[in-house]
Amino acid sequence: MLYIETNGTDAAYNFSAEEYLTRYRRFDARVLMLWQADRCVMLGNNQAAEAETDMIFTSKENISIIRRSSGGGAIFTDRGTVLYTYIEALENDAKTHRETAAASIIEALGTMGVNAVQEGRNDILLEGRKISGLAQYVCGGFICTHGSLLYDTDLDMLTAVLVADETKLHPKGIQSIRSRVTNIKPYIKDGSFTAAEFKARLKAALLRDKMFKEYRFNGPELDRIEHIRREKYGNRSWTFGGTD
Secondary structure, X not given: OEEXXXXXXXXXXXXXXXXXXXXXXXOOOOEEEEEOOOOEEEEOOOXXXXXXXXXXXXXXXXXXXXXXXXXXXXXXXXXXXXXXXXXXXOXXXXXXXXXXXXXXXXXXXHOOXXXXXXXXXXXXXXXXXXXXXEEEEEEOOEEEEEEEEEOOOOHHHHHXXXXXXXXXXXXXXXXXXXXXXXXXXXXOOOOOOOHHHHHHHHHHHHHOOXXXXXXOOOHHHHHHHHHHHHHHHOOHHHHHOOXX
């Protein structure tokens, strides 16, 4: 396994790093990235920004809107959120890769005394509330599986930013987005550490007993990632103009 730290909190940059590894720089080994992002809404590939987020509020609060290449729903992230990415050769069906990724995250949380479970197609729950959602995209025989972990995310801000789809919530007896999600931090016995410290503990748990190497992007690779960011994830035509 290869472990990569991007050391950047720009979501557009991190999605560009994912795409570089999925589309262009393909390793034989499985790649794991853990990262954090500044406040932003991450749209699914086929979503319309106006339908998923309060555009006036995001502009007022200076919250970025980014479109990712995977499907799924819109999410809100901030520095209290930890994001994880697995990139590997597509050796099984997408469901198997997704379940493997979810199982690794659940096992890692278990080492911290957090008893999470996978439910449905994409969600990881803690005592019935969502703490993570997974999404995927495939490119030329490689698959990117990624998700977010609500560790100490501003859930009030999350509720204010995202527009609830009542047709999905109410049939399940869920009254609001806020009642559906929770943070991990209150469930950790020693929950006084920061999101960055949680990320470090998560890294240690995910890599425990595994042969791994830490990899750093070189200059030309960083230039290629920046090109992807400029042309795609950091480009308003990609974010607001639909999919390519």
